[in-house]
Amino acid sequence: MAEDSKGQWTPAIYTAPVLAVAPMMDWTDRHCRFLHRQFTRRALLYTEMVVADAAIHGPRERLLGFDDVEQPVALQLGGSEPKKLAEAARIGAGFGYCEINLNVGCPSDRVQSGTFGACLMKTPDIVARCVAAMKEVVDVPVTVKCRIGVDEQDPGPALDGLAQAVWMAGADALWVHARKAWLQGLSPKENREVPPLDYERVYRLKQENTSRFIGLNGGVQSIAEALVHLDHADGAMIGRAAYQNPGVLAEVDRLVYGEAVDPVDPGEIIAAMAEHAGRHIAAGGRLSHVTRHMVGMFHGQPGARRFRQILSTEATRPGAGPEVLTKAHQAITQGLELHAA
Template sequence: MTEYQPYRLSVAPMMDWTDRHCRVFHRQMTRRAMLYTEMVTAPAIVHGPKPRLLDFSPQEHPVALQLGGSDPVELASAVRIAAPWGYDEINLNCGCPSDRVQSGCFGAVLMERPTLVADCVRAMQGETDTPVTVKCRIGVDNQDPEAVLPAFIETMAGAGVRHIIVHARKAWLQGLSPKENREIPPLDHDLVVRMKRLFSELTICINGGITSLAQAKALLDHGLDGVMLGRAAYHDPANTLIGADALWGDDFAPDSLAVVDTMRPYIAAHLARGGRLHQITRHMLGLFQGRPGARGWRRVLSVEATRDGAGLEVIDRALAELQARAA
């Protein structure tokens, strides 16, 4: 059996998507993969509602907290505040290209400030024994990735970072929207593979444009330590996460109907606390992607789960629609 390494497969931090309900849902399909929070800014943790920002269900483990920020003191404070929550990894975002992130001087713009990033991670490491990792791009704007990426990784290694996740695209801070930055800049998986060969002592993981488990396994076979799935894991979770634990030699692979059943107690508890159904089911729309009846499943959940008082009976109706169309 392959030694357990939670970074071998992970689900990317995705704003407005990978909240705590999404992560519980994903955990029903994989017991092994590392799940990442949405990015939370260090100022929000220092000054904001800490339980709302940091709470998660114990069943989410292994789970990583992704932080955004560029002030070493503030990031250190955020790590210290988050410590009692017991995250399995703390990740610093050096890859998000949004305007909001740029104006705060964090995210992908930090690719231009590796010395500052090194100061940040040293300050973060000083507050925790939990691994502090970095997620970055291959470069930004007119930078030459062949020169910039190895220099950035070397600086991170010098600061004590042992695990780096590389989104294998440039980020264009001027001229492209965040959505376009996820799609238009060309992928360079080969460059990330070369970084693993150059920095063999580091854990190097790849993100960007990976849409299947077969593709993930091929990249692992090229020597990379881990693969991070993004939008594919969200829009087509069954086909990308069910069976993923085979990467660790684990045969855990529930079918999609079983996943719905395992979510029921969690959903019922959420509703009992005054939560709304669609807060969870919005993440489940793609569960039957590509199967007969999937459109009916999505339609019932999209329309009915948003209504006041919607409960588990909506899921039953969505399943009935799925099964009627599949018959």
């Protein structure tokens, strides 16, 4: 991604290294992304997967709207029909997303029933047609996120075939979750944990395709681990670890992008989130829509348990307002004072 002279994110082709927060269903909504942006200015953020039909026919502002503060933010789409994906991509680009990403990695039953997600690893020609259709209608990068294979596929030819097909169709980047997906016999949760990670397979793909942008996903627990992968790939994605403890993102700008940045101020983040929550509530939302993403914010710190308790109970009550966040943060302040005493 690149910035213009006004500080706005422009639809430039990927430039390595890139640290991204992975798209995660039911997690990486606009409130989660707003929180993550408080910790890092540079990390690339992704939406949850939005099905093409929903983007076309559904409540677009609710599904696709986002705050400019979230940029750079990419829209992940799900689907297998080139015409629909092209229309959904056009709509997404109109909302201002800096990238359109096609999901070729999700193994859930719901995704399989729609003939998209990880099962598309078996039909790289269809994926290529979808990429080509989206490239025709948008100026922003079109990318693909896939697995190294599904079911009994050999990850050697399976990944190579998918990669070559999407690159021939014009894909600007390929993100690879370094696990197989087993479409029968494993739940979506198990598919994130049971199939063994094969980072070497992704590294090899990069070694054999030096001019292509290839990012790695799967099992990355820290920025330190991401930096190891960035020695072998152009990008690294961190998923659940960033959600469960957003503070891991605080070092991204300095360690990955080499920027001199001031230490993150938790009090300022709480204030920003309280202001964001106030706007959301004024628009008809609930405080818990925002705070559910914040429970891990002070992971391992004195007062963190009380912080979680307040958010889990008081923020869910009817009429709860941003002041609950202030109260929860006071538990952290008190915990630190007691710890220092």
